Amino acid sequence: DTGVSQDPRHKITKRGQNVTFRCDPISEHNRLYWYRQTLGQGPEFLTYFQNEAQLEKSRLLSDRFSAERPKGSFSTLEIQRTEQGDSAMYLCASSLAGQTNQPQHFGDGTRLSIL
Amino acid sequence: DAKTTQPPSMDCAEGRAANLPCNHSTISGNEYVYWYRQIHSQGPQYIIHGLKNNETNEMASLIITEDRKSSTLILPHATLRDTAVYYCIVRTNYNQGGKLIFGQGTELSVKP
Numbered sequence: 013d014t015g016v017s018q019d020p021r022h023k024i025t026k027r028g029q030n031v032t033f034r035c036d037p038i039s040e041h042n043r044l045y046w047y048r049q050t051l052g053q054g055p056e057f058l059t060y061f062q063n064e065a066q067l068e069k070s071r072l073l074s075d076r077f078s079a080e081r082p083k084g085s086f087s088t089l090e091i092q093r094t095e096q097g098d099s100a101m102y103l104c105a106s107s108l109a110g111q112t113n114q115p116q117h118f119g120d121g122t123r124l125s126i127l
Numbered sequence: 128d129a130k131t132t133q134p135p136s137m138d139c140a141e142g143r144a145a146n147l148p149c150n151h152s153t154i155s156g157n158e159y160v161y162w163y164r165q166i167h168s169q170g171p172q173y174i175i176h177g178l179k180n181n182e183t184n185e186m187a188s189l190i191i192t193e194d195r196k197s198s199t200l201i202l203p204h205a206t207l208r209d210t211a212v213y214y215c216i217v218r219t220n221y222n223q224g225g226k227l228i229f230g231q232g233t234e235l236s237v238k239p
Binding site for chain 2: 016043045047053054055056057060062067068103105107113115116117118119120121
């Protein structure tokens with residue numbers, strides 16, 4: 013299967029620790045998105061990259077959050093000094109930029125639990 | 128804020144058509160309507176999208192009204208595996224990234 017891959021699928025950590033998630037998009041996709049989803053809610057946009065450039069960041073992305081896509085392929089999302097409110101599913105999606113609307117395809121997410 | 132309104136929940140009998148409505152009265156001329164679904168513990172799955180013409184693929188049909196203020200997703204023969212939350216999304220600013228703004232969606236329960 014060559015869909016969007018996220019690692020790890022689950023992460024449990026203590027409050028105050030740093031965590032990093034990885035996303036591998038569909039190979040030819042040059043756009044990559046991060047979303048966050050809390051229980052009972054729809055996903056919320058965090059940030060997006062076109063190739064290696066981070067072009068938009070949501071106000072939800074506080075200073076403790078940083079995302080990178082160094083070579084325009086995989087991406088990482090790091091959360092520093094985790095808080096209880098960071099517990100959520102973190103979803104990655106990718107798409108192909110072009111003149112016609114191209115859908116985003118999602119991975120199955122990383123579920124973060126803060127103890 | 129999401130630009131769509133959907134009923135919070137719907138039931139459908141297995142084997143029957145599931146018709147999921149969506150209102151998007153403030154949609155602009157160049158904005159597409161997208162449908163995704165999310166099965167528990169999985170990421171959202173793309174279903175279909177359209178601008179103004181009706182669309183059909185192997186998963187579903189999308190019917191968009193002539194004034195584009197509403198649409199209906201049709202699953203022609205619902206199965207138990209179609210039980211999921213269905214999101215109708217108006218996608219804006221595609222050339223500036225086209226982030227998706229999800230609402231609460233419709234929780235579809237397919238019953239035997």
